[in-house]
Amino acid sequence: MRITVDPDRCVGAGQCVLNAPAIFDQDDDGLVTLLTEPGTAEESAARLAGALCPSRAISVHEG
Template identity: 75%
Template sequence: MRITTDTGRCVGAGQCVLTAPQVFDQDDDGLVTLLLAEPGAGEESAVRLAAGLCPSRAVTVHED
C-alpha cells in the first residue's frame, strides 16, 4: 500500500488526522501532511477509512 495526498484538493476537514494520526498530520494552514507514504500493515484499515472519509478526496490509496 502506498498513499498520496493532494494539498490542492484538501479543504482541511481533518478527518484523515482524526482517523489515522500516525500517518497524517495538518500543516499550519490546516492542509494534509503525509507522515508515512507506505504505512505498515497495522495502519492499513485506518488509512483506507481516512481516504473514504475525506470530503475532498485529497487522500488516495494505491494498492501496489
C-alpha cells in the same frame, strides 16, 4: 499500499488526522500532510481516512 495526498484539493476537514494520526497531519494552514507510509497495522485506518476525505485529497493505491 501507497498513499498520495493533494494539499491543493484539501479543505482542512481533518478526518485523516482523526482516523489515522500516525500517518497524516495538518500543516499550519490545516492542509493534509503525509507523515509516513502505513505499516500493515495501519492500513485499515489509512483506507478509512481516504474514504472519509470529503475533498478526495487522499488517494490509496493498493499493491
